[in-house]
Amino acid sequence: MAESARTLDWNGANGDHWVAYEDKYNAAMFRYSERLFAGADVQPDDRVLDVGCGCGQTTRVAAALAAEGSALGVDLSAAMLAQARARAAEEGVGNVRFEQADAQVHDFAGGAYDVAISRHGVMFFADPVAAFANVRRALRPAGRLAFVCWRAPEESEYSAVPRAALGRYVTVPKSGGVNEPGPNSLADPDRVREVLGGAGFVDVRLEAENEPMDLGAGVGEALDFVLNRPHVREAMADLDGGTKAKATEALREALTPYATPEGVLLRAPAWLVTAHNAA
Ligand SMILES: C[S@@+](CC[C@H](N)C(=O)[O-])C[C@H]1O[C@@H](n2cnc3c(N)ncnc32)[C@H](O)[C@@H]1O
Numbered sequence: 661m662a663e664s665a666r667t668l669d670w671n672g673a674n675g676d677h678w679v680a681y682e683d684k685y686n687a688a689m690f691r692y693s694e695r696l697f698a699g700a701d702v703q704p705d706d707r708v709l710d711v712g713c714g715c716g717q718t719t720r721v722a723a724a725l726a727a728e729g730s731a732l733g734v735d736l737s738a739a740m741l742a743q744a745r746a747r748a749a750e751e752g753v754g755n756v757r758f759e760q761a762d763a764q765v766h767d768f769a770g771g772a773y774d775v776a777i778s779r780h781g782v783m784f785f786a787d788p789v790a791a792f793a794n795v796r797r798a799l800r801p802a803g804r805l806a807f808v809c810w811r812a813p814e815e816s817e818y819s820a821v822p823r824a825a826l827g828r829y830v831t832v833p834k835s836g837g838v839n840e841p842g843p844n845s846l847a848d849p850d851r852v853r854e855v856l857g858g859a860g861f862v863d864v865r866l867e868a869e870n871e872p873m874d875l876g877a878g879v880g881e882a883l884d885f886v887l888n889r890p891h892v893r894e895a896m897a898d899l900d901g902g903t904k905a906k907a908t909e910a911l912r913e914a915l916t917p918y919a920t921p922e923g924v925l926l927r928a929p930a931w932l933v934t935a936h937n938a939a
Pocket residue numbers: 670671675685689711712713714715716717718734735736737740761762763764778779780781782784785
């Protein structure tokens with residue numbers, strides 16, 4: 661696959677971080693998986709396409725649900741795909757395949773999939789209408805699309821709490837505004853309808869989800885998770901030891917009220933979006 665500026669981050673430090681924290685992310689997002697698969701309604705003989713599959717947990721779940729069908733996961737990150745293949749082999753999942761591809765422009769076989777899914781993997785497109793149209797062409801007529809994406813970043817404790825705590829000592833860059841390629845690009849429901857409609861999808865439905873992100877079994881784990889996110893690490897890299905210690909302590913204090921017996925749970929509003937291929 662040709663390397664371009666757009667792919668560098670995921671196919672570099674960000675992807676490596678997601679591999680290192682694979683189990684953490686899967687644990688943090690398991691509630692979103694449940695919502696995603698409720699929306700996707702994968703059938704035993706379905707051919708499933710998982711867009712931005714990362715380390716492939718959702719692809720393997722899709723393959724298990726489509727026991728007589730198959731699942732293909734595509735992603736930009738070679739490191740995450742290597743992890744995805746290793747996990748599938750460990751778990752003996754035979755009907756799953758992973759391919760390094762930019763879903764925006766990849767030449768998918770036309771009409772080859774019954775359902776396309778994504779867990780937080782479709783918000784990073786430079787041209788979302790063209791990208792979703794490309795995904796739609798991979799679906800059979802009336803094929804289904806189901807994905808989860810972030811909603812209402814201003815209400816996201818997952819995003820705001822660490823930034824505010826660390827912000828007393830260092831500026832942690834925002835992860836991208838509404839309507840910009842990045843985690844919040846599909847936060848605006850009108851834009852989601854416009855993008856998917858423009859890409860040739862119909863029956864576009866958005867369901868507001870209010871599942872929390874689970875940052876770890878205790879505050880220590882949550883602290884490690886946040887401090888090792890690439891944009892946080894980068895922001896803190898130049899702090900002197902004393903300031904770093906104060907920032908870390910401020911983050912620990914900020915996370916402590918969110919500790920529950922189920923984990924350190926921070927509100928992270930999302931959409932479950934479903935649609936059909938109009939063709
Ligand atoms: C937030 S991560 C989610 C990963 C995975 N879906 C999960 O739930 O663990 C976003 C993923 O989308 C992938 N991605 C971003 N833009 C992409 C593109 N244009 N084509 C394919 N994958 C892409 C990234 O490499 C990354 O793995």
